[in-house]
Amino acid sequence: MxxxxxxxxxxxxxxxxxxxxxxxxxxxxxxxxxxxxxxxxxxxxxxxxxxxxxxxxxxxxxxxxxxxxxxxxxxxxxxRKAAPKLAGLADVSGWLFTDEALQQATAAPVAAHRAARLAGASVHDATCSIGTELAALRSTAAFVMGSDLDEVRLAMARHNLPDVALCRADALRPVSRDAVVLLDPARRSGGRRRFDPRAYTPPLDALIEIYRGRATVIKCAPGIDFDAVRRLGFDGEIEVTSAGGSVREACLWAAPLAVPGVRRRACVLDRAEVVTDADPDDCPTGLPGRWIIDPDGAIVRAGLVRHYGARHGLWQLDPDIAYLTGDKLPAGVRGFEVIEQLPLREKTLRQALSAQDCGALEILVRGVDVDPDALRHRLRPSGNIPLSLVITRIGSGAGERTVAFLCRASVGS
Incomplete structure (x- = not known):
């Protein structure tokens, strides 16, 4: 235009x-x-x-x-859009934003979590944009500074955080020493997501190479291919964080900042739970217990379902499926109490739903090609009681079968 x-x-x-x-x-x-x-x-x-x-x-x-x-x-x-996302981080009622910068800005709970891990350190945010990470870091870090190549976003950051040292610099040309470098490469351009980490701005492979050996923290998209990151030469800890029931990001903590022996970490901020691959993973496979648990997305994304199950005395329905089961529900966790186990046959399911006076029906699916919305429409529940249907694959090869568990979601969920 x-x-x-x-x-x-x-x-x-x-x-x-x-x-x-x-x-x-x-x-x-x-x-x-x-x-x-x-x-x-x-x-x-x-x-x-x-x-x-x-x-x-x-x-x-x-x-x-x-x-x-x-x-x-x-x-x-x-x-107005920023107020709920950044609540508790700063008073953003007078801040300046661009739409793209706000979309990529770290949500307040996640930024606070990262700032807590960096407490007492000197930190240089080398892709500071309009300053959201700096707002969290200034309350925990011994020293904090920011830089960005985009002069407009940098001018906005100067307005938003007048008490923080800022300079214009290219993240691919380091300008600080003896500081933890925080990097948040852009994963959007013109509203489009970039899925290849080498297409980030700056490119992830270039950042890993340029800052090799330094204490760096690199924020990435939660769906990033962990194996691809390792192939780029990253040898530290990959942390997946969720807040508000959603997986928010994957964060790469370079070896100087990583906890020894930890390669993957899941942080569920809603209940302050941390699971790592250094935890025990002796989680057996067995028949369904009283409850079925769909673990938090950060735990699933980090590949730590077995570790989480072992911690809470749960077991898997199938070694390749993320659902867990047990006779006791972990505190603060949403679960599904099994009423009946059924085959995935629509006539049978419809009869079971009618017998239970099912009204609102939630359908969860793992390992099976089922469209929950289309199935719900065909089942036509018309009763009064809200129920859940958990559909999954159990077994493999000749012993593989698809099952459906008719459940009640836990109270307060």
Whole structure:
């Protein structure tokens, strides 16, 4: 679309999503951080900008602020979006963001967790962007500084964190010594995700090579191929972290920072549980107990299901499937109490659901090609009691079978 100068606000068309993408320039940041810009932001913040009022609100803002209206509206909406994600990290009501920077920004619980692991260290965030990691680190680190190559995001970081030392620098050209280097390479471009770590910005393979031997912490996408990371030469600890019931990231802790003997770690922040591959993994396989447990995604992603099961006295239904079972539910963990074990035959399932007066039906599937939504539609539960259906494969070869467990989800889940 139209551009407002080389250093001004740019609206581009993202072909992948067909949506307008807002790119801030240096003069936009200068305006938003000026007295006039701050006053305008205060005024725009009073507009609801809801679906019902947006057309009228935008028209009013444009009539008053003309060419600055898009930056003011976008900043206001991003601040509202950032508030729940960064709650507890900092007061972000006056921060500046870009949409892409906010999407990649670390959620507050995860940033706080990493900052706690780095307590007392001198830390250089070499891809600081708009400053979310720095906000967590400044309360735990002995010294903290940030740098970024993107001058617009760096200007935003200066506004967001005026008490933190910042400089413009390329993460591929180290500018610090005797400090832990935190790196968060961009995994999006124009709204598109990049799945190949060599296509990150900066590329992951280049970062690993350039900082080899140094104490580094590199944030990656949770779905990154661990074997591929090892092939790139990384020999430290891979930590997978979940918060709010979702896997948030994989983090590469270089050997100087890794716990000796630990190569994989899962951190479930919601219940402050840590599982590592140094823990015992004597988790047997056996018949279903009273409960079926679907372990937290961080535990599954880190390949630590057996270690978690051994810790809590659970066992596996199948050695290759992540479901665990046992007669006692671990504290604070959602589980499924088995009512009945059934074959995966729709007529049989429909009869069992009717007999149990099933209404809302949750369907969980592992190891079987079943579409939960399509199956739920075909089963047509119409009763009053919410139930769960856990479908999985058990055994292999000639002994392989598919089973369905009709369950009640644990109270409070």
């Amino acid at each position: 139209a551009a407002r100068g080389a250093q001004g606000l740019v609206l581009q068309c993202d072909d992948h999503r067909g949506q307008a993408v807002l790119t801030f320039g240096r003069d936009d940041v200068a305006y938003l951080t000026s007295d006039a810009g701050a006053a305008a932001l205060d005024e725009v913040a009073r507009c609801p900008l809801t679906d019902a009022s947006r057309v009228a609100d935008v028209a009013a803002i444009r009539s008053r602020y003309a060419g600055r209206s898009t930056a003011l509206i976008e900043t206001t909406l991003l601040r």
